Amino acid sequence: xxxxxxxxxxxxxxxxxxxxxxxxxxxxxxxxxxxxxxxxxxxxxxxxxxxxxxxxxxxxxxxxxxxxxxxxxxxxxxxxxxxxxxxxxxxxxxxxxxxxxxxxxxxxxxxxxxxxxxxxxxxxxxxxxxxxxxxxxxxxxxxxxxxxxxxxxxxxxxxxxxxxxxxxxxxxxxxxxxxxxxxxxxxxxxxxxxxxxxxxxxxxxxxxxxxxxxxxxxxxxxxxxxxxxxxxxxxxxxxxxxxxxxxxxxxxxxxx
Amino acid sequence: xxxxxxxxxxxxxxxxxxxxxxxxxxxxxxxxxxxxxxxxxxxxxxxxxxxxxxxxxxxxxxxxxxxxxxxxxxxxxxxxxxxxxxxxxxxxxxxxxxxxxxxxxxxxxxxxxxxxxxxxxxxxxxxxxxxxxxxxxxxxxxxxxxxxxxxxxxxxxxxxxxxxxxxxxxxxxxxxxxxxxxxxxxxxxxxxxxxxxxxxxxxxxxxxxxxxxxxxxxxxxxxxxxxxxxxxxxxxxxxxxxxxxxxxxxxxxxxx
DNA sequence: ATGCTGATATTTGTCAAACCTTTTACATCC
DNA sequence: GGATGTAAAAGGTTTGACAAATATCAGCAT
Numbered sequence: 251x252x253x254x255x256x257x258x259x260x261x262x263x264x265x266x267x268x269x270x271x272x273x274x275x276x277x278x279x280x281x282x283x284x285x286x287x288x289x290x291x292x293x294x295x296x297x298x299x300x301x302x303x304x305x306x307x308x309x310x311x312x313x314x315x316x317x318x319x320x321x322x323x324x325x326x327x328x329x330x331x332x333x334x335x336x337x338x339x340x341x342x343x344x345x346x347x348x349x350x351x352x353x354x355x356x357x358x359x360x361x362x363x364x365x366x367x368x369x370x371x372x373x374x375x376x377x378x379x380x381x382x383x384x385x386x387x388x389x390x391x392x393x394x395x396x397x398x399x400x401x402x403x404x405x406x407x408x409x410x411x412x413x414x415x416x417x418x419x420x421x422x423x424x425x426x427x428x429x430x431x432x433x434x435x436x437x438x439x440x441x442x443x444x445x446x447x448x449x450x451x452x453x454x455x456x457x458x459x460x461x462x463x464x465x466x467x468x469x470x471x472x473x474x475x476x477x478x479x480x481x482x483x484x485x486x487x488x489x490x491x492x493x494x495x496x497x498x499x500x501x502x503x504x505x506x
Numbered sequence: 507x508x509x510x511x512x513x514x515x516x517x518x519x520x521x522x523x524x525x526x527x528x529x530x531x532x533x534x535x536x537x538x539x540x541x542x543x544x545x546x547x548x549x550x551x552x553x554x555x556x557x558x559x560x561x562x563x564x565x566x567x568x569x570x571x572x573x574x575x576x577x578x579x580x581x582x583x584x585x586x587x588x589x590x591x592x593x594x595x596x597x598x599x600x601x602x603x604x605x606x607x608x609x610x611x612x613x614x615x616x617x618x619x620x621x622x623x624x625x626x627x628x629x630x631x632x633x634x635x636x637x638x639x640x641x642x643x644x645x646x647x648x649x650x651x652x653x654x655x656x657x658x659x660x661x662x663x664x665x666x667x668x669x670x671x672x673x674x675x676x677x678x679x680x681x682x683x684x685x686x687x688x689x690x691x692x693x694x695x696x697x698x699x700x701x702x703x704x705x706x707x708x709x710x711x712x713x714x715x716x717x718x719x720x721x722x723x724x725x726x727x728x729x730x731x732x733x734x735x736x737x738x739x740x741x742x743x744x745x746x747x748x749x750x751x752x753x754x755x756x757x758x759x760x761x762x
Numbered sequence: 763a764t765g766c767t768g769a770t771a772t773t774t775g776t777c778a779a780a781c782c783t784t785t786t787a788c789a790t791c792c
Numbered sequence: 793g794g795a796t797g798t799a800a801a802a803g804g805t806t807t808g809a810c811a812a813a814t815a816t817c818a819g820c821a822t
Binding site for chain 3: 262263264298299300301302305319320321322323324
Binding site for chain 2: 264268275276278282301304305308309310311312313314315330331333336339340342343344345346347349350352353354357358360361364365368371372419420421422424425426428429433
């Protein structure tokens with residue numbers, strides 16, 4: 251028989267084991283909260299050492315697919331997928347992407363305008379009174395001129411988060427988290443000054459007014475006006491930066 | 507002095523090390539493509555053993571924050587964040603969320619309608635000729651009645667992916683990927699039959715016509731009509747399912 | 763001089779066996 | 793019966809070694 255050159259496995263053992271278990275979870279062969287065999291057991295079954303098994307399990311734990319508990323009733327268990335945990339990890343990774351200049355500011359602003367318009371429409375329709383109170387709370391905080399710029403920006407993020415929550419739409423909430431937690435700060439960082447604070451909070455207030463009245467069209471119109479205004483300021487800031495950097499080489503991140 | 511009950515460290519060593527290195531990367535203390543100290547070196551510096559260091563590194567590698575290479579010039583390197591890799595991991599996690607019934611079908615459909623409307627508007631404005639060709643290619647494939655249902659659904663996913671790409675907006679592309687790769691299949695699975703195929707491809711064709719003409723409003727209107735129609739079919743399917751399950755207990759997933 | 767070959771050093775990958783820590787369950791004692 | 797001790801089970805960590813990959817460089821033949 252001619253020699254078979256295929257099927258030599260070059261991926262690491264830990265990686266293979268992690269993939270096997272992950273697929274078992276994704277296929278539903280392992281149910282939520284089900285306990286995996288003990289690490290010793292897994293090592294024996296796969297014919298590899300326990301440290302290697304542990305590396306594989308750590309990978310899955312890092313992806314929040316399993317969690318470990320010690321003790322006689324302990325072990326590694328399949329975790330129920332958690333939107334919040336996923337949102338956190340998306341935010342983290344997305345922040346990193348933004349940090350290295352993967353996206354252009356113009357793209358980010360455009361994405362914000364479009365997606366947040368949606369949120370306003372849906373929020374106007376589906377909001378509860380608690381959602382409204384939550385939004386108003388942030389506006390009140392933002393009107394307080396004694397809060398620091400840092401706190402103001404944090405409140406800005408919370409405001410937009412509350413806006414998404416008010417849509418009552420889980421999938422949308424998940425999608426928007428990356429935007430809110432990583433795109434908003436990068437926008438704010440670029441444009442922020444004293445004067446902008448008043449403009450920002452006024453824009454927020456108009457939006458909430460429309461949402462309170464359950465007027466989807468007006469809410470959409472208001473957030474659009476707010477963000478278009480912000481867009482203009484961003485472009486000004488970018489122009490200034492370009493003007494300043496004409497003499498020296500541009501070290502800023504570029505759109506990939 | 508009264509006994510201080512505060513904070514004894516309960517997190518594992520591997521976890522702590524992973525967090526330290528992760529923060530160093532996120533803070534920019536470790537640049538992209540920079541090499542970490544060797545595993546032996548890290549173990550010595552942190553005062554822990556190498557397998558523990560490796561568990562920590564595996565966690566970071568699982569999050570695509572670092573990659574390892576062997577050999578004299580090898581080591582663990584900070585990776586450039588990759589939108590594609592992030593999109594894949596979001597898709598995987600999102601699929602799992604959908605699988606355990608975290609979201610209701612109604613929510614998913616609503617999110618699809620709103621977000622894909624955006625995509626159509628932007629695609630109509632920003633599309634290139636290649637984008638258009640890509641979209642048309644999938645439509646031609648979908649018109650072929652000899653392709654299997656599985657292939658048809660795969661083409662459906664590719665169509666919507668091409669739609670997002672045509673917007674030319676990176677951040678939006680990232681956000682939409684979760685929708686496309688995990689929300690579309692779950693919708694299709696529910697409603698699919700022979701008759702739907704014709705309706706679907708006709709809807710797609712109308713959308714592409716409008717995008718070809720760079721008519722944003724018509725594109726938005728067409729995708730909305732397409733998805734509203736789909737929504738109706740979904741509701742019918744759900745009603746049927748409810749009718750069938752009135753005798754037995756409902757085992758379906760609920761909105762969390 | 764040039765180009766291949768092979769030794770070497772470095773670094774990650776894997777293994778084995780043990781010990782430590784946490785947690786539960788059960789037995790024990792007052 | 794309730795507090796307390798004890799054993800067992802499981803993950804957490806350590807140690808030390810060897811295996812595999814791979815860049816570098818000396819050496820050799822052309």
